[in-house]
Structure formats: C-alpha cells, structure tokens
Amino acid sequence: MGLKRDVSLSTGLRYRGPAGYLTFILHRIGGVGMGIFIAMHILASFVGGRFGGAINGIYENWAFQIFIFFCVLFHAINGLRITILDLFPKLLDYLPEAIWIEWAVFIPLFGLSVFVILKTALGG
Amino acid sequence: MTKKSRTLSLKQRGLMNFEAIMWLFTRLSALGMYALILFALTGALVMGARNNMNFADVMRWAFMPNVSHVQSTDLASTDTWATPLWKLTASALLLLATAHGVHGLVVVADDYITGERGRRYVRLLSILLMTAMSLIGLWLIWTS
Numbered sequence: 550m551g552l553k554r555d556v557s558l559s560t561g562l563r564y565r566g567p568a569g570y571l572t573f574i575l576h577r578i579g580g581v582g583m584g585i586f587i588a589m590h591i592l593a594s595f596v597g598g599r600f601g602g603a604i605n606g607i608y609e610n611w612a613f614q615i616f617i618f619f620c621v622l623f624h625a626i627n628g629l630r631i632t633i634l635d636l637f638p639k640l641l642d643y644l645p646e647a648i649w650i651e652w653a654v655f656i657p658l659f660g661l662s663v664f665v666i667l668k669t670a671l672g673g
Numbered sequence: 674m675t676k677k678s679r680t681l682s683l684k685q686r687g688l689m690n691f692e693a694i695m696w697l698f699t700r701l702s703a704l705g706m707y708a709l710i711l712f713a714l715t716g717a718l719v720m721g722a723r724n725n726m727n728f729a730d731v732m733r734w735a736f737m738p739n740v741s742h743v744q745s746t747d748l749a750s751t752d753t754w755a756t757p758l759w760k761l762t763a764s765a766l767l768l769l770a771t772a773h774g775v776h777g778l779v780v781v782a783d784d785y786i787t788g789e790r791g792r793r794y795v796r797l798l799s800i801l802l803m804t805a806m807s808l809i810g811l812w813l814i815w816t817s
Binding site for chain 2: 588631
C-alpha cells in the first residue's frame with residue numbers, strides 16, 4: 550500500500566514554504582532535466598546518422614544551451630550548498646543565510662554566462 | 674534529553690543501510706565531480722582554449738572532457754585533447770555522474786511512486802538505465 554497524499558498536485562505546486570522550497574523544486578527540475586538531456590545525448594551520439602545528428606543539433610541551439618546551463622549551474626551550486634551543510638550539520642542553523650549566499654553566487658555567474666552565450670550566438 | 678537529529682555528527686547518525694550509504698555517496702560524488710570538472714576546465718585553459726573556443730565549447734569540454742566536444746572549434750590540432758589522461762578523466766566523470774544521477778531519479782520517483790511493486794520496477798529500471806548509460810558512454814569516450 551502506498552502513502553496517502555492530502556493535497557492535490559496543483560495545491561502542492563502553489564505551496565510557498567520557507568526559503569528552502571524554491572531551491573528544492575529548482576534542484577529537482579535541474580536534476581531531472583539533466584538526466585533526460587544526458588540520456589538522450591548519449592543515445593543520439595551512439596545511434597549517430599541523421600537521427601542522432603538531428604537530436605544533437607537541438608543541443609547546439611543557444612536557447613537550449615541557456616536552459617541546460619541553468620539546470621547544470623543551479624544544480625551544481627545548490628548541490629554544493631547541500632553538501633557543505635549536510636557534512637557539517639552545525640551550519641544548518643544558518644540555512645537562510647546559506648541560501649542567500651547561493652543566490653548571490655548563482656545570479657551573477659548565470660547572468661554573465663547568458664550574456665556571453667547570447668553575444669556569441671547572435672553577434673557571430 | 675535527546676539531541677536534535679540534525680545536529681548529530683555523521684558518525685552518530687550511522688550508515689547502516691543502502692539508502693544512507695547512497696545519501697553520503699550523493700554528496701561525496703558531488704565533490705568528486707566538482708574536482709573533475711575544475712580539472713577539465715583548467716586543462717582546457719592550459720591547452721589554449723582562450724583563443725580558439727567560445728564559452729559554450731569550453732563548458733561542453735569542462736562538463737565532459739571528450740574530444741568530440743571540441744571538434745567544431747578553431748583548434749589547429751585536437752591531439753592533446755584526446756590523450757588517455759582525458760579519456761580517464763571523462764570516464765571517471767561519466768561513472769560518477771551516472772551513479773549520482775540515476776540514484777537521484779530513483780529518489781524523485783519514490784516521491785510519486787509509493788507502492789511496493791512500483792518501487793521495485795523503478796529500481797529494476799534504474800539498474801538497467803545505469804548499466805546501459807555507463808557502457809554506452811564508456812564506448813563513446815574510448816572510440817571517439
């Protein structure tokens with residue numbers, strides 16, 4: 550027998566918990582996004598030919614690059630925060646501060662990366 | 674008085690079962706991947722990425738240092754990018770990332786698939802996925 554859930558999926562998605570909630574859901578979206586991307590990329594490279602080329606062509610598009618870089622960079626920075634706090638559990642008392650530091654690292658790095666990707670893609 | 678569980682040290686919390694070992698593995702493999710990615714990134718800059726590649730190419734190399742990821746750049750020769758050192762780095766990164774990622778997908782699936790049978794299928798599928806991705810990935814790294 551499975552667990553019983555008391556809330557619907559739509560209620561669950563609208564839930565706004567404390568600071569950790571947004572990072573939790575973004576970590577999950579980033580992780581699943583990377584899982585799908587890497588699995589398809591490995592299979593496409595393995596199959597090769599016109600089909601593999603078409604799939605891998607998507608990955609060279611700048612819009613896709615920005616999306617996947619968001620997944621990778623957020624997952625990496627948030628993952629480092631989780632790792633540090635979990636391996637040194639005394640630091641968990643400073644969770645909100647850690648999440649603020651995390652955004653202060655992520656936003657400039659990602660913003661700069663998007664700027665550079667767009668400049669290369671659109672400026673030639 | 675019992676201590677709050679979150680302030681217990683790793684030793685006091687114990688690592689008895691598979692889930693607990695994988696919990697630790699997820700965090701340690703994250704640190705391992707950080708090391709390998711920074712190594713690949715540094716290597717790319719040492720081998721002349723600054724003048725011959727754009728940002729996306731360097732990132733593609735850093736996250737998977739496989740020579741096919743730098744074939745569409747302005748590099749005169751990719752020989753130094755296809756040495757056994759880079760193939761070993763790429764293999765280590767692939768195996769760590771696959772184990773970390775597939776276990777992560779199982780954790781996510783467990784939040785939505787709560788029946789005993791369903792969870793057993795998830796585990797079976799995850800083992801198949803992990804084996805397939807590791808083998809195909811290694812084949813791609815060592816033949817490209």
